[in-house]
Amino acid sequence: MDRPSLVAALRARIGRLERAGAAAALARAQVSAIPLAPAIDRALADGGLARAALHEILAAEPGAATGFAALALARSGGTVLWIAPEPDAWPSGLKAYGLPPERLVLVRAPRPADALWAMEEALRCPAVTGALLDMEVADLTAARRLQLAAEAGGAIGLLLRPDTPSPGPTAALTRWRLAARPGEEGGAHHLGDPSWQAELLRGRGSRPQSWPVTWRASQDLLDIEGAVAAPPAVKRRRA
Amino acid sequence: MVEARRFLALSLADPARWGAFALRLSPLVSVQPPDLLLLDITGIAHLHGDEAGLLAAAEALFARHGVVAEGLVAHPPAAAMALRRAGLRGILAETAGPVAALDIAALPLDPPMQATLRQLGLRRVADLLRQPRAPLVRRFGAGIGLALDVLTGAASPALGFLRPPPLLAAKCDFLEPLTTAEAIAPALTALVADLCARLEAAGQGARRLTLRGFRADGRVQEMGLGLAQASRDVAHLARLLLPRIERLEPGPGFEHLSLGVLRAEPLGAVQAGFAGQGAAAEAAALAQLFDRLATRVQAWRLQPEPNHWPEHEARPIPPALLPASPITPPPGWPRPGRPTRLLRPAREIQAVALLPDAPPSLLRIGRQARRVRAAEGPERIAPAWWRDAAPSPRDYYRLEMEDGARLWVCRIGFGPAARWFLHGHL
Numbered sequence: 075m076d077r078p079s080l081v082a083a084l085r086a087r088i089g090r091l092e093r094a095g096a097a098a099a100l101a102r103a104q105v106s107a108i109p110l111a112p113a114i115d116r117a118l119a120d121g122g123l124a125r126a127a128l129h130e131i132l133a134a135e136p137g138a139a140t141g142f143a144a145l146a147l148a149r150s151g152g153t154v155l156w157i158a159p160e161p162d163a164w165p166s167g168l169k170a171y172g173l174p175p176e177r178l179v180l181v182r183a184p185r186p187a188d189a190l191w192a193m194e195e196a197l198r199c200p201a202v203t204g205a206l207l208d209m210e211v212a213d214l215t216a217a218r219r220l221q222l223a224a225e226a227g228g229a230i231g232l233l234l235r236p237d238t239p240s241p242g243p244t245a246a247l248t249r250w251r252l253a254a255r256p257g258e259e260g261g262a263h264h265l266g267d268p269s270w271q272a273e274l275l276r277g278r279g280s281r282p283q284s285w286p287v288t289w290r291a292s293q294d295l296l297d298i299e300g301a302v303a304a305p306p307a308v309k310r311r312r313a
Numbered sequence: 314m315v316e317a318r319r320f321l322a323l324s325l326a327d328p329a330r331w332g333a334f335a336l337r338l339s340p341l342v343s344v345q346p347p348d349l350l351l352l353d354i355t356g357i358a359h360l361h362g363d364e365a366g367l368l369a370a371a372e373a374l375f376a377r378h379g380v381v382a383e384g385l386v387a388h389p390p391a392a393a394m395a396l397r398r399a400g401l402r403g404i405l406a407e408t409a410g411p412v413a414a415l416d417i418a419a420l421p422l423d424p425p426m427q428a429t430l431r432q433l434g435l436r437r438v439a440d441l442l443r444q445p446r447a448p449l450v451r452r453f454g455a456g457i458g459l460a461l462d463v464l465t466g467a468a469s470p471a472l473g474f475l476r477p478p479p480l481l482a483a484k485c486d487f488l489e490p491l492t493t494a495e496a497i498a499p500a501l502t503a504l505v506a507d508l509c510a511r512l513e514a515a516g517q518g519a520r521r522l523t524l525r526g527f528r529a530d531g532r533v534q535e536m537g538l539g540l541a542q543a544s545r546d547v548a549h550l551a552r553l554l555l556p557r558i559e560r561l562e563p564g565p566g567f568e569h570l571s572l573g574v575l576r577a578e579p580l581g582a583v584q585a586g587f588a589g590q591g592a593a594a595e596a597a598a599l600a601q602l603f604d605r606l607a608t609r610v611q612a613w614r615l616q617p618e619p620n621h622w623p624e625h626e627a628r629p630i631p632p633a634l635l636p637a638s639p640i641t642p643p644p645g646w647p648r649p650g651r652p653t654r655l656l657r658p659a660r661e662i663q664a665v666a667l668l669p670d671a672p673p674s675l676l677r678i679g680r681q682a683r684r685v686r687a688a689e690g691p692e693r694i695a696p697a698w699w700r701d702a703a704p705s706p707r708d709y710y711r712l713e714m715e716d717g718a719r720l721w722v723c724r725i726g727f728g729p730a731a732r733w734f735l736h737g738h739l
Contacts, residue, residue, distance in 0.1 A: 135716070135717070135718045136654060136738045137652075137653060137654070137718060137719050137720075137738035137739050138717075138718075140653045140654055140738065141653060144653060152595075153599060155612075157610075160657075162654045162655055162656060162657060163653065163654060164626075164627070164651065164652055164653060164654060164655040164737065165615045165617065165626075165627050165647070166617075166626050166627065166646070166647030166648070166651035166652075167647075167651045167652045167653030167654070167655075167737070167739065168653050169642075169647050170653075171653070174642070175614070175615050175616070175617055175627065175640055175642065176614070176634070176639060176640035176641075178614065178615065179603075179612055179613070179614050179632045180612065180613055180614070180615065180629075181606060181610050181611070181612045182610060182611045182612075183609070183610040183611075188609045188610050189610070191609060192606055192609070192610045192612075195602060195605055195606060196602065196606075199598055199599065199601075199602040200595075200598055201594075201595040201596075201598040201599045201602070202599070202602065253716075253717070254714075254716060254717030254718045254719065255717040256686060256713065256715065256716070256717040257687075257713065257717070260687060260713075261687065262686075262687050262688070263687070263688065263689065264687070264689060265687055265688075265689050265711055265713050265719065268719060268739065269717060270717075
């Protein structure tokens with residue numbers, strides 16, 4: 075075997091060993107990654123947000139991070155848990171991102187130890203497809219436990235944290251920073267579709283990138299500026 | 314053949330304190346102040362050999378704790394109690410004779426009525442039973458008739474039992490009292506396995522369990538467990554019960570553990586293979602998850618309501634979804650422009666608006682001043698005016714700030730008295 079193919083085979087083997095626990099769970103799921111937008115999916119190693127894994131979202135702005143997280147949870151396709159010391163997720167707003175109230179379960183865990191335990195239990199349950207923990211998890215060991223729990227259960231785990239300039243090491247598969255962006259459409263008296271800046275800070279096999287995105291609820295797609303032109307039905311109004 | 318009911322009347326000092334302890338002998342215990350415990354022992358006698366064995370075991374159990382207890386086994390229960398209070402002990406197959414010989418003081422009658430009866434020459438229960446009932450009742454009231462019927466067994470007395478009897482129970486005695494959680498855990502697991510085997514044989518699943526630990530000092534520790542979905546899965550029940558051992562106080566140690574099923578539901582046979590697929594398996598897995606989460610945290614789903622008031626647009630309901638009552642949003646739900654996060658309570662902020670009913674142009678949240686770039690609104694939401702003490706109407710604005718952040722802000726009141734609140738993030 076020549077050198078490049080040997081290296082490729084070794085890479086594949088290491089990849090399998092690293093995600094060994096996820097193999098059974100991934101085999102259960104029909105789609106192994108949650109699609110976000112074609113341009114973003116191309117940049118991610120798994121072709122989307124990988125299932126059976128933990129992803130970290132630094133919330134530079136609460137609304138943008140919530141919208142992005144709701145989008146990912148909605149596209150996971152099944153029952154979703156939202157765990158926080160005081161959960162304030164509201165189903166009327168989340169419906170616009172595709173997450174219906176019958177799939178959402180809220181969990182109130184004032185103590186950090188209880189919240190981590192609840193997240194682990196939720197990720198291990200095979201019937202749960204997504205779980206979000208809205209809490210600062212500073213302990214790397216705890217985050218690693220959640221990653222292992224996600225691999226065992228097959229759900230996508232999201233860690234929502236407040237934004238910091240130096241986030242430190244992470245056990246999550248990818249790390250994002252979500253900030254709000256002033257929308258280009260709409261005027262002084264009309265808000266258009268919400269616009270965010272989605273920044274991929276870390277990802278296995280991906281380089282850091284940033285995308286200006288807009289959520290088009292009517293078409294259920296995440297539009298990227300400068301990507302394929304929006305369909306003609308959407309009128310862009312300049313103030 | 315219907316088995317005749319048998320009752321054990323135990324007289325001892327302070328029956329209220331030893332009532333729960335007597336649950337070790339029988340599931341149906343009634344405290345009869347000031348000095349009696351009444352146990353329903355129908356069908357239990359064979360566990361101790363025969364009724365004599367049961368009586369000896371009961372008296373010995375109390376004697377071990379330094380309580381002098383004397384018992385009488387008889388039927389009906391009121392006769393057993395009256396005869397025990399009159400001093401009889403042992404086992405009585407038939408009570409008509411001894412009851413007839415009782416003095417009328419054994420009946421729950423007022424002293425004036427008793428004095429009148431003695432004056433009339435009716436000193437024994439036999440005398441009263443010989444009298445025609447109707448004139449007796451007409452003279453002394455219906456109470457005397459009921460008391461006589463209860464004593465002879467023609468009517469059943471109103472007995473209040475301490476605890477509801479379990480449908481199934483698994484029990485275990487220990488030679489050495491258990492004091493540590495590590496010792497209690499395997500015993501509890503064995504009880505759960507025994508109980509689940511019997512539930513399977515009966516085709517039932519448990520919904521409500523009760524665990525009772527009888528301590529070596531005569532006190533009883535109890536713990537209950539409820540399940541969202543009927544289950545007889547040994548691993549699931551053990552995982553729910555074992556952490557709760559921490560809440561028990563063994564004190565000098567548990568001599569006897571009893572695990573009972575208070576409520577059960579029919580549960581069909583579950584196929585052992587291919588258990589991972591299917592909507593029913595998913596629902597079962599979710600129900601087990603919610604059972605486990607309920608031990609440490611609170612979980613709920615939100616049911617959409619046809620209510621325009623923002624805080625009441627959705628109502629919390631238990632998380633286990635029943636197939637008979639799914640969550641369906643009412644038509645027109647949700648209203649457009651609602652936030653993804655609703656702050657509770659709403660945060661008071663300062664805002665500057667150019668006109669009284671115009672959207673704000675500047676917000677001061679905490680110490681930060683932020684300029685408003687675009688605004689939609691106002692959306693006036695008025696409360697239910699037909700209720701007393703309704704809050705004031707609110708004008709909601711959807712604001713986009715300079716940096717792109719979107720906020721759901723409301724104003725209560727007008728002009729200088731206006732108050733602004735940040736109610737949510739969009």
